[in-house]
Amino acid sequence: QVQVVESGGGVVQPGRSLRLSCAASGFTFSSNAMHWVRQAPGKGLEWVAVISNDGNNKYYADSVKGRFTISRDNSKKTLYLQMNSLRREDTAVYYCARTHSSGNWYFDLWGRGTLVTVSS
Amino acid sequence: AIQLTQSPSSLSASVGDRVTIICRASQGISGALAWYQQKPGKAPKLLIYGASSLESGVPSRFSGSGSETDFTLTISSLQPEDFATYYCQQFNNYPGLTFGGGTKVEIK
Numbered sequence: 001q002v003q004v005v006e007s008g009g010g011v012v013q014p015g016r017s018l019r020l021s022c023a024a025s026g027f028t029f030s031s032n033a034m035h036w037v038r039q040a041p042g043k044g045l046e047w048v049a050v051i052s053n054d055g056n057n058k059y060y061a062d063s064v065k066g067r068f069t070i071s072r073d074n075s076k077k078t079l080y081l082q083m084n085s086l087r088r089e090d091t092a093v094y095y096c097a098r099t100h101s102s103g104n105w106y107f108d109l110w111g112r113g114t115l116v117t118v119s120s
Numbered sequence: 121a122i123q124l125t126q127s128p129s130s131l132s133a134s135v136g137d138r139v140t141i142i143c144r145a146s147q148g149i150s151g152a153l154a155w156y157q158q159k160p161g162k163a164p165k166l167l168i169y170g171a172s173s174l175e176s177g178v179p180s181r182f183s184g185s186g187s188e189t190d191f192t193l194t195i196s197s198l199q200p201e202d203f204a205t206y207y208c209q210q211f212n213n214y215p216g217l218t219f220g221g222g223t224k225v226e227i228k
Contacts (some may be wrong), residue, residue, distance in 0.1 A: 039158050044207065044220070044221050044222045045156075045158075045164065045207055045209070045219040045222075046219065047217040047218065047219065050217075061216075062121075062216075075209035076144060076177055095163055095164075100166070102169065102170070104152070104169070104170070104211065106154040106166060106169045106209065107154075107156075107164070107166060107209075107218055108169075108175065108212065110164055110165075111162035111163060111164055112162075113163060
């Protein structure tokens, strides 16, 4: 079954860190660039970061640049998001998403998401 | 960064209605636009990519058109399962990939 499954969310205090994981199955993980997209409660979608298929190229939204780090382990078919210096405005459901088969930065496969709540 | 403005932000329609949603980009993005459908508590689902290409498995009642700054998503005959929130997304100006604010389609 082709899927991605996120994990690692939870409640964390402002200023602390959290690492999210996204386990892929059913497709050749090492062939696709992968993204994190988030959605604050009751709000719209916000792209967070992307990593190339080989892990050599990474880009971030300005809102998380310098605080979040995207990485991947192709041998484990797993995508990661290390989130440091968390702020209340980082509270959101975080989705892992696969780059479209065309290679263009659309998202053709999404996980169910993992909720991160930043609160004291 | 390129801004995407969707209109309307919400609409009420009946089953069988033709529905059109507009997405305007703050600058030209060629055809680098996608549309997604999201139902409550669920992940978004890709409907249209490249402004007008239908994603595999998506019903043909969904169609997209437009280029540069003006884009539309049309549902030719609204079905009960189509009541959801719809988002446009551009990637032309990456890494500043952005989404529109969303359009909620509700039952009249």
